[in-house]
Amino acid sequence: MITRDDVLAAQRRTAGHVRRTPLLQVDEDAWLKAEFLQHTGSFKARGAFNRQLAAAERGELDPATGVVAASGGNAGMAHAFAARSIGVPATVFVPEGTPAVKVDRLHAYGADVRVAGREYAEAYAAAVAFAARRGAVFCHAYDQPEVAAGAGVLAEEVLADLPDADTVVVAVGGGGLLAGVLAAVAGQLRVVAVEPVTAPTLHAALAAGEPVDVAVSGVARDSLGARRVGAIAFELAAAAPDLVSLLVGDDDVVAAREQLWRDTRIAAEHGAAAAHAALTSGAYVPAPGERVVTVVCGANTDPATLAPAR
Structure with missing residues (x-):
């Protein structure tokens, strides 16, 4: 298991190598963590x-x-x-x-x-x-301590930029981002983990009590296509008392992606839009005054697919 100390060490180590991405306020109590502006177009850097x-x-x-x-x-x-x-x-x-x-x-x-x-x-x-x-x-793509801890640095930036945030919403594939965020916020913020119903690796693992293989398909399979959640993410998720694990439909993901483009001109990939879909679909309804940060974790997509047919 990784801890916040590992994330803080990663923050010191990677300073000057990665971008400190901004928080974009999109509503009174809603922000987007613009990780699509990271090197190579995703948090993976x-x-x-x-x-x-x-x-x-x-x-x-x-x-x-x-x-x-x-x-x-x-x-x-x-x-x-x-x-x-x-x-x-x-x-x-x-x-x-x-x-x-x-x-x-x-x-x-x-x-x-x-x-x-x-x-x-x-x-x-x-x-x-x-x-x-x-x-x-x-x-590794996600299930390595240093890889997960590096991803968690974006949560440290959220804590610094919005100290009174309540909730952070992240998409889950193999779980490297989720693991890093859980380690970083460690009881300070509620974490909402979002997966498409067509790629429910974490949801299935929590139900089974251990990581299990799942069939993967759907619009976000190119970035959320791991067949099994990573061991690091599962261990942290299973131990997190207030973790919220949600599933959203492919139609919800598509609609959320289109809404991000229409309202903010963010060309998110489907995997990144999955997190936003939890809010736009009503799968997660914040309490009045709850300050929510959604991580838009990547934008390696074809913007032409966002334009409506004419």
Whole structure:
């Protein structure tokens, strides 16, 4: 389990490497944490830098072999970007069928992109084997203490910028962001964890009493597509007495994404819009005067899909 001390250490370590993203007030008692403005377009850069910088501090990061990750999405881009910034090579394994636009982004960040298998699990296994064979630092997409602690730094910024906040709302995929936020706020704020009904990893784990595999589909599967919640997130979530775990429908996610674009011109990806959907759909109804911060965690999406057909 990670603690707030781990998050504070990550904050010190990553200062100067990540952006301090703003809070945008959108209503009397509602704010958006603009993490879509982070490097690479998502919160994942925070954990990537913390993981790699910590490995460097311990002397584990060989400048010849660098880091390795498995992800054709936000995590892969974040680890590739962090590696380039630090000055070490990054190898990223992706499954067949990864969209060309994402592969191109990985190449643009300097990654050596390797295709392995038809599913993420096969790419993951290839990355683990590469790390063992070559001595590269393995960087998980979400279920690593330093990755989760790095993500939690955004919650420290919320606490500093809005000390009288009551609630923070986050989307859950593998749970790295949730784990970091839970560790950071530790009884100071209510945490609302939101998942699409088509990818209920945390919800299913809490019901079962342990992480379990779930079928994943739906509009947010590209970013909230983990089949099982991470062990770190589950441990923290199961121990959090006031955690609220909610499910929203795909239609709610689409509507929330369109509302963000229409009212704020934020081009959120579906996974990021899932958190906002908890409020716009009525799945979570704040009490009168409750001050709520919703984390808009990424914007790696095609803005053209937001424009209404004409």
